[in-house]
Amino acid sequence: MVHILKRARNLRQLLWIRNGPGAIQLPKEVTKIHLEFHPKLIGSAFRGARHFWHEMMPRMKYRNPTVPMSVTRHKDPNGGAYLHIYTSTATPASSQTTNPPGTANASPEASNTLTPDTTEPTHTFEIKTLHESEILDLLVEKTGAVVLRTPPEEAQEMEEFKEFEVRAEKDRIEVRERLLRERREAQLLKLARGEVPNAA
Structure with a gap:
């Protein structure tokens, strides 16, 4: 999976420097x-x-x-x-x-x-x-x-990368919010059990 993402990043950089x-x-x-x-x-x-x-x-x-x-x-x-x-x-x-x-x-x-x-x-x-x-x-x-004009196939690939980045950013936000919510819930549970001492 890491290699696939690395190849995708390299392809995105190549498309960026070739076109635009x-x-x-x-x-x-x-x-x-x-x-x-x-x-x-x-x-x-x-x-x-x-x-x-x-x-x-x-x-x-x-x-x-x-x-x-x-x-x-x-x-x-x-x-x-x-x-x-x-x-x-x-x-x-x-x-x-x-x-x-x-x-x-x-x-x-x-x-x-x-x-x-x-x-x-x-x-x-x-x-x-x-x-x-x-x-x-x-x-x-x-x-x-x-x-130099962007070839149609490369323009399509660049558009797909943009859509992928939008989805990836949305996923990152959702994951971050879920982790923060889970941490808050775990902290509240410890407080309810008396496992976390009150600050002096």
Whole structure:
């Protein structure tokens, strides 16, 4: 029984990382994705960046194992949050593309021969107040990534897992309530028999 539950958990994790927001296929020109944000929530600031990192980047990495994806968590609560996209070919800058404070524009030579450690990103976006879905839409739009749809059979399996989890949670609550009730009844029985001394 334990092995069955373990296999079920592994299958659920596999389905989760294969499907859902962030399951995209990046074009071969994308050489690196880097995320930068403050680790703590300050109002609604940084919430989208944190959720994007936690929920969507694992799926992106699973679908694009050869593309380095990194995260920097800075300590300035007043600082920004940025999505950096590196590509191996020069891409014309759009009106939405911005550079973080103190960052110089990339040279044409750097854009054509990308070295992520020393070259400026092709695109940098301020994402401090964006929702995680908006960050993903921005990434897809600027890179031309392909959004991968969930196969019908896997969608059905995911739905079955959701139903199983709902039933399992209901069962856990019922078991917990029954155990608490039995303990209370046992305690009352001991009190009635005088087996439990009164507190001094």
